[in-house]
Amino acid sequence: MMWTALGQCTKRVNKPSPQQGSCVSKVILSVVLTSLLTGAAPPSSGPLAPEPGSLLQTQPARLSAEDQRRFNDFVDLLKEQNTPKARRTGARELLDAGWPQAVEVLLDVLQNEKDPMAQMAVIEVIAESDKPDAVFIQPLIRLLGSKDDRMRDAAADALARYNNGGVVGRLSRLARGQEQPVTDLAMRVAAIRALSQVSDRKEAMEVLVELLGDPNPEIRVRSAQAVGDAAGVEFSTDVGAIKKWWQVDQSRSDLGRSRDRYLVKIKQNRGLQKRLEAVQTILVATLRKLYLRMPEAQKTDTLLEYLQDPMPEVRLLGLELVNALLTDRKKVPEPVLMRVRSMIPDTSARVRREVALTLRDLRDVTDAKRLLSQYGLETDSTVRAAMLNALGRLGDPEAISVMIDALSSDDKQIVAEGAMGLAVLGQEGHVPAEQLTPAIKPLTICYRKLAASDQLLREQMLEAMARIADPQFRPIFVDGLDTANEAPVRQAAARGIAALGKAENAQLLVDHLSDPDPGVRRTVVDALARIAKTDHLEALFGRLDARTESDTTVRTRAWEGIRQIVRSLPLAEQRRWIDTHLDPKLDKATAERYVELMTEIEKDLALATPPAPDLLKVREQLADGLTFAGQFAEAARVYRMVHESLSKSGAPEAWKVGLKLFGAQLQADRYDEAIALAETLTSPTDERQRDQLAAVLRDHLKDLLKANEPDRAIVVLKLVGGRYGPRWKRSFDELQQQAETVRREQDIAAVRRCLTQLRGDAMEVDRARQQIRTLGLRAVRPLAEELKALLMSPEAAPGRETQILDLLKLVVPDWNAYSDQADKAAKLRALEKLPSELPTEGG
Numbered sequence: 087m088m089w090t091a092l093g094q095c096t097k098r099v100n101k102p103s104p105q106q107g108s109c110v111s112k113v114i115l116s117v118v119l120t121s122l123l124t125g126a127a128p129p130s131s132g133p134l135a136p137e138p139g140s141l142l143q144t145q146p147a148r149l150s151a152e153d154q155r156r157f158n159d160f161v162d163l164l165k166e167q168n169t170p171k172a173r174r175t176g177a178r179e180l181l182d183a184g185w186p187q188a189v190e191v192l193l194d195v196l197q198n199e200k201d202p203m204a205q206m207a208v209i210e211v212i213a214e215s216d217k218p219d220a221v222f223i224q225p226l227i228r229l230l231g232s233k234d235d236r237m238r239d240a241a242a243d244a245l246a247r248y249n250n251g252g253v254v255g256r257l258s259r260l261a262r263g264q265e266q267p268v269t270d271l272a273m274r275v276a277a278i279r280a281l282s283q284v285s286d287r288k289e290a291m292e293v294l295v296e297l298l299g300d301p302n303p304e305i306r307v308r309s310a311q312a313v314g315d316a317a318g319v320e321f322s323t324d325v326g327a328i329k330k331w332w333q334v335d336q337s338r339s340d341l342g343r344s345r346d347r348y349l350v351k352i353k354q355n356r357g358l359q360k361r362l363e364a365v366q367t368i369l370v371a372t373l374r375k376l377y378l379r380m381p382e383a384q385k386t387d388t389l390l391e392y393l394q395d396p397m398p399e400v401r402l403l404g405l406e407l408v409n410a411l412l413t414d415r416k417k418v419p420e421p422v423l424m425r426v427r428s429m430i431p432d433t434s435a436r437v438r439r440e441v442a443l444t445l446r447d448l449r450d451v452t453d454a455k456r457l458l459s460q461y462g463l464e465t466d467s468t469v470r471a472a473m474l475n476a477l478g479r480l481g482d483p484e485a486i487s488v489m490i491d492a493l494s495s496d497d498k499q500i501v502a503e504g505a506m507g508l509a510v511l512g513q514e515g516h517v518p519a520e521q522l523t524p525a526i527k528p529l530t531i532c533y534r535k536l537a538a539s540d541q542l543l544r545e546q547m548l549e550a551m552a553r554i555a556d557p558q559f560r561p562i563f564v565d566g567l568d569t570a571n572e573a574p575v576r577q578a579a580a581r582g583i584a585a586l587g588k589a590e591n592a593q594l595l596v597d598h599l600s601d602p603d604p605g606v607r608r609t610v611v612d613a614l615a616r617i618a619k620t621d622h623l624e625a626l627f628g629r630l631d632a633r634t635e636s637d638t639t640v641r642t643r644a645w646e647g648i649r650q651i652v653r654s655l656p657l658a659e660q661r662r663w664i665d666t667h668l669d670p671k672l673d674k675a676t677a678e679r680y681v682e683l684m685t686e687i688e689k690d691l692a693l694a695t696p697p698a699p700d701l702l703k704v705r706e707q708l709a710d711g712l713t714f715a716g717q718f719a720e721a722a723r724v725y726r727m728v729h730e731s732l733s734k735s736g737a738p739e740a741w742k743v744g745l746k747l748f749g750a751q752l753q754a755d756r757y758d759e760a761i762a763l764a765e766t767l768t769s770p771t772d773e774r775q776r777d778q779l780a781a782v783l784r785d786h787l788k789d790l791l792k793a794n795e796p797d798r799a800i801v802v803l804k805l806v807g808g809r810y811g812p813r814w815k816r817s818f819d820e821l822q823q824q825a826e827t828v829r830r831e832q833d834i835a836a837v838r839r840c841l842t843q844l845r846g847d848a849m850e851v852d853r854a855r856q857q858i859r860t861l862g863l864r865a866v867r868p869l870a871e872e873l874k875a876l877l878m879s880p881e882a883a884p885g886r887e888t889q890i891l892d893l894l895k896l897v898v899p900d901w902n903a904y905s906d907q908a909d910k911a912a913k914l915r916a917l918e919k920l921p922s923e924l925p926t927e928g929g
Contacts, residue, residue: 153183153185156183157180157183157185157187157188159176160176160179160180160183161176161180162176163175163176164176164191164204164207164208165195165201170203173203173206173207174207174210174211176207177204177207177211178211180192181211192222193221193222193225195207196208197225202234205229205237206237206240209226209229209240209241209243209244210243210244212226212244212247213240213244213356215247216247218244218247218248220248223245223248223252223253226241226244226245227241227245227256227257229241230245230260230273230276231272231276233272233499235436238272238273238275238276239279241276242276242277242280242283243279243280243356246280246284253284254289254290255289257277257281257284257290257293258281258289258290260273260276261277261281261293261297261305262274262293262296262297270496270497270498270499271302271304272468272497274302274305275304275305275308278305278308278309278312279312281293281294282294282311282312282313282315288336291313291335291336294309294312294313295328295329295332297309298310298313298325298328302496303465304467306325310324310325310328313328313331313332366397366399369397370399370402370403373403374403374407376388377392377407386419386421386422389404389408389422390422390425392404392407393405393408393422393425393426393429394425398432398433398436398437401429401432401434402436402437402440405437405440406440409444412444412447412448423448426444426445427445427453427456430442430456430460431460431463435466435468438464438466438469438472439466439469439472442457442475443472443475443476445457445480446472446480449479449480450480451480451481453480454476454477454480454481454482454484455482457473457476457480458477458484458485460473461473467495467499468499470492470497470500471497471499471500471502471503472503474488474492474503474504474506474507475503475506475507477507478503478506478508478510478511479510481511481514481516482516483511483517483521485507485511486517486521486522486524486525488504489507489508489511490504490508490525490528491504492504492507493505493529493531493532494528494532501532501543502543502546502547502550505529505532505551506550506553508525508529508550508554509550509551509552509554512554513553513554519556522554522556525554526554526556526558529547529554530558530559532547533547533551533562541572541574541575542574544566544571544578545574545578548566548575548578548582549578549581551563551582552578552582552585553585555585555586559586560586562582563580563583563586563594564594565579566578567579567580567583567594569601569602573603573605573606576598576609577605577609580598580609580610580612580613581609581613583617584612584614584617586617587616587617588617589617589618589619591617592618592619592621592622595610595614595617595618596614596622598610599625599628604637604640607635607637608637611626611629611643611644611647612643614647615644615648615650615651618647618651619651620651620655623651623652626644626647626648626651627648627667629641630648630675630679645679649679649683652664653683657690657691660687661704664684664687668683670710670711670715674714674716677714677716680711680714680715681711684704684711685708688701688704688708702728702731705724705727705728706724706728706746708724709721709722709724709725709746709750710746712724713749713753718750718751718753719750721750721753721754722747722750722751722759726747728743729743729744729747741767744767745767745778747763748760748763748764748767748779749786752783752786752802753786755798757801757802757805758805761805761806761809764783776810776811779810780810780814780817783802783806783810784814786802787799787803787818787821788821791825791828794828796828796829796832797829800825800826800829803818806818829864830867833864833868834868834871836857836861836865837868837872839854839857840854840855840858840893841872843857844889855893855896858893858897861897862897863897863898865897866897866898866920866921869894869897870894870917870920872890873887873890873891873894873917877910877914891903894920898921901920902919903916
């Protein structure tokens with residue numbers, strides 16, 4: 087009935103208003119209350135799933151075909167982009183099945199941080215299991231250290247299902263902060279949550295009571311709450327009352343009744359919480375849709391209503407919509423801004439965190455004072471970290487002392503945000519460098535105290551120090567480059583050295599150009615390029631050799647660094663370095679680098695006033711490089727410029743450049759231009775020049791044949807004709823014969839490929855016919871030979887014969903082909919009437 091009311095309420099929303107949005111909220115909340123009181127789930131959640139069995143059952147290693155299909159379906163449900171409910175179904179079915187393969191999949195998902203939705207589905211299903219397999223204990227304990235609050239809480243709930251495997255002992259050590267590597271505050275809190283749910287075990291409750299005396303105030307508060315939840319009693323923070331209760335409770339000899347009562351209560355609360363979360367999700371989605379459909383005039387009032395809603399989830403929706411305005415670069419109404427600022431001390435830690443991040447994105451420096459006044463009162467570590475993040479961007483110098491204090495926190499996220507906040511204050515110009523001087527020593531001390539296992543925090547602090555770029559950080563950056571550190575740490579250290587900006591630090595980077603990790607080498611090369619001088623060109627040049635450097639990106643970035651350094655030199659020194667290090671004849675890659683530098687030098691000389699006297703020489707060298715780089719059309723263009731200038735001045739070098747231009751035009755397939763140029767280059771009486779041109783032409787034809795391009799060679803030979811006289815006729819005739827032979831062989835191979843394609847599907851047959859049509863008369867001889875061989879074969883193949891006959895008719899439509907009733911002799915006579923020669927134009 088309640089869900090019918092929700093549908094009716096939603097149908098009335100033609101022009102949504104805040105009141106109508108409230109209607110939906112009230113109806114859904116009514117459904118929540120009804121479902122909580124009656125124990126019934128909302129219709130959208132479906133029937134309650136049966137509790138799964140234990141994974142410890144023995145199953146055969148090989149699955150039947152049907153089980154394998156089911157297994158694949160369940161894995162797809164869990165891992166593909168499905169709804170959370172569908173993912174949980176997949177995880178539950180895998181857990182219930184008890185197959186060893188299923189256990190492996192579930193373990194893999196639990197350890198795959200790249201798919202948190204699948205992780206959450208597996209954790210939640212384990213938390214519903216009566217006897218979860220001990221194999222999941224270690225992954226669940228690791229997930230207590232997740233940065234995601236929901237993930238940590240869910241892992242704690244799942245661990246609470248274990249009555250063996252040493253879980254209580256592990257959780258106790260985590261809660262005390264005794265586990266190695268040292269656990270952070272969030273992980274300790276998650277362990278406390280898990281202990282509260284196994285508080286029927288005496289040793290678990292002993293730890294919670296013990297932690298009431300922990301030096302960390304948040305641990306004390308969380309422990310008191312856990313004891314209260316476990317006892318079903320509201321103790322607040324009255325340590326005396328808790329200890330008094332424990333003195334009585336621990337001495338009882340019969341704990342069965344109270345333990346059962348608590349377990350039932352915990353189980354009921356877990357189920358109710360899940361139902362509440364499901365309905366809250368529906369509520370938030372509905373309110374979001376209502377807001378987006380509203381007229382603009384009504385949105386401000388609705389947004390204010392969301393921000394004032396008693397449910398944290400709705401207030402979070404309001405903040406989400408405010409951030410959407412900022413993302414779209416729309417103005418946030420003043421009443422909304424005032425409301426957001428008033429939410430800094432909100433009762434929900436999640437809301438307080440989002441408020442801090444929203445104020446950060448608003449970039450109003452006056453908000454820094456508001457956050458600073460609340461920071462000292464804040465107890466939630468995630469909120470404090472968000473506040474530090476915001477304070478760095480807001481740029482208030484008064485935040486420096488708070489950030490320095492954050493460096494001594496037990497929480498790694500707070501330390502990281504404090505360090506980065508200091509860096510942002512300086513990098514974005516909010517404060518002068520001297521105001522950050524008091525932070526240099528605390529940053530150094532904090533970094534030196536980090537354990538070797540704190541690689542992520544090391545990386546974050548190095549990034550912050552790199553942005554501050556104080557010379558006192560140099561030893562830390564040097565240590566960070568050590569290969570004992572993980573690759574991201576080494577990369578951050580390299581960026582830090584580059585940020586110091588002094589050439590004398592370049593050698594520190596040179597020593598790490600051969601780092602085993604390609605990502606580090608890329609960063610080192612980039613960093614070196616920023617501060618290196620000419621003394622370091624050789625080190626960078628060594629990274630261009632593929633035999634030394636296997637990573638293409640490293641080679642590319644090394645070249646960028648070289649180019650920057652070389653271009654900073656005087657032009658004469660640039661040319662000397664190029665002549666010494668870049669021989670364009672060596673390989674195409676070297677030629678391309680040569681062309682890149684020579685192109686920039688040519689531009690510099692061309693822009694000089696008056697033009698540089700060696701401009702033509704540089705242009706000729708550039709065209710040479712373009713030729714070796716395979717950029718023949720561009721080479722021809724540059725050669726032409728040089729040739730025209732030399733020809734006008736009557737310089738004797740004009741002939742040599744003209745010969746190069748002739749070769750470049752041939753390579754660029756500009757045959758008409760090349761032949762025309764050859765006519766202008768030589769005089770009828772100069773046999774030596776004609777021989778040189780003919781030699782270039784002959785070499786080009788040989789290259790074409792070597793590259794299996796007979797068609798291009800035949801086109802060139804047709805244009806040449808008898809221009810170079812009887813002395814060269816024999817040579818060119820031989821090349822003509824070679825070209826025709828190669829082309830004939832290619833035609834035969836092409837026809838055979840087409841005949842093979844005729845055995846394929848309709849698309850392949852169509853493709854084959856098109857290729858035969860393209861070959862035209864050149865396909866006649868190979869087709870006729872194939873058909874003749876088929877006719878002479880002792881085995882008849884009428885279908886194949888018809889296919890070839892059809893292809894011949896396709897290219898020789900006027901041919902009088904034989905009939906189906908013709909005998910072999912008649913068929914052979916008909917084949918002899920096919921054209922035996924190609925057209926005189928050569929194809």
